[in-house]
Amino acid sequence: MKKILITPYEDRSRFCLHSDYMNAVLGEKGLSYVLPQTADEEILKAYLEGADGLILSGGGDVEPALYGEERTPLCGEAEPERDKMEFALCRLALEMDMPTFGICRGFQVMNCVLGGTLYQHVPMAENHDRCDLPKDAVHTVSIMEGSRLHDILRKTETGVNSRHHQGVKKLGQGLVATAFAQDGLTEGFELPGKRFFLGVQWHPESMYAKYEDARKLFAAFMAAVKGQ
Numbered sequence: 001m002k003k004i005l006i007t008p009y010e011d012r013s014r015f016c017l018h019s020d021y022m023n024a025v026l027g028e029k030g031l032s033y034v035l036p037q038t039a040d041e042e043i044l045k046a047y048l049e050g051a052d053g054l055i056l057s058g059g060g061d062v063e064p065a066l067y068g069e070e071r072t073p074l075c076g077e078a079e080p081e082r083d084k085m086e087f088a089l090c091r092l093a094l095e096m097d098m099p100t101f102g103i104c105r106g107f108q109v110m111n112c113v114l115g116g117t118l119y120q121h122v123p124m125a126e127n128h129d130r131c132d133l134p135k136d137a138v139h140t141v142s143i144m145e146g147s148r149l150h151d152i153l154r155k156t157e158t159g160v161n162s163r164h165h166q167g168v169k170k171l172g173q174g175l176v177a178t179a180f181a182q183d184g185l186t187e188g189f190e191l192p193g194k195r196f197f198l199g200v201q202w203h204p205e206s207m208y209a210k211y212e213d214a215r216k217l218f219a220a221f222m223a224a225v226k227g228q
C-alpha cells in the first residue's frame with residue numbers, strides 16, 4: 001500500500017493533525033503517517049525515502065521573513081520550527097521528485113520555497129475567512145483549461161471551502177496558476193514536469209466526505225504516488 005507522510009502543527013507539546021487528512025488518505029486505501037517536527041535534513045530525507053508521497057497540510061501563517069517581507073500587524077503568529085521543517089521537506093521532495101500535495105498553508109509553503117511571496121492579509125479576506133463553514137463550498141474557483149487540475153476535475157469551475165486570510169501574491173518560479181477565485185486570488189497551482197507537485201488554497205480533505213471533486217483530487221494524488 002502507498003505510504004503518505006503528512007506534516008503536523010504543534011500545540012502544547014503535541015504534534016497535531018486534523019483527522020480529515022488521514023481519513024481522506026484512508027478513503028483512497030492509503031497509509032498515512034504524521035511526521036514529527038524537525039529540520040534535520042538527514043532525518044527528513046530518510047522519512048521521504050521510506051514513503052511514497054507527501055502532504056503539506058494546512059495551518060497558521062508562514063513567517064514573512066522567509067519570503068523577504070517585514071511582518072505587518074495582521075499577520076498571524078509564526079511557528080518557526082514548522083516553517084523550518086516544511087521548507088526543508090518541500091525542497092527535498094522537489095529534489096527527489098516525490099509526489100507532493102500542498103493544502104492551504106502547504107500551498108503557501110510551496111510558493112515561498114520557489115521564491116514566491118504571500119499577502120499577509122488579503123484585501124478581500126472576509127470572503128475567504130469562512131471558518132464558520134469549514135466543510136462547505138463557499139465560493140467558486142475558475143479552473144484553467146490545459147492544466148493538470150483541469151484534467152483531474154474535467155470542468156472549468158468548482159465550489160471550494162475557504163479558511164484562509166493569506167494568499168499567494170507573487171507566484172513562485174516555474175509554478176503555473178491553475179485556479180482563481182472571482183476576486184482574482186490564486187487558489188491553485190502546479191509545477192509542470194514533476195510527477196505531482198500541486199497545491200490548492202482550499203481544504204479538499206474537509207470536503208472529501210461530501211464532494212466528488214475533493215475525492216477526485218485525492219484520487220489523482222494517490223494515482224501519482226508509485227507505491228512500493
Ligand SMILES: [Mn+2]
Nearest residue numbers: 128161162181
Ligand atoms: Mn478562498
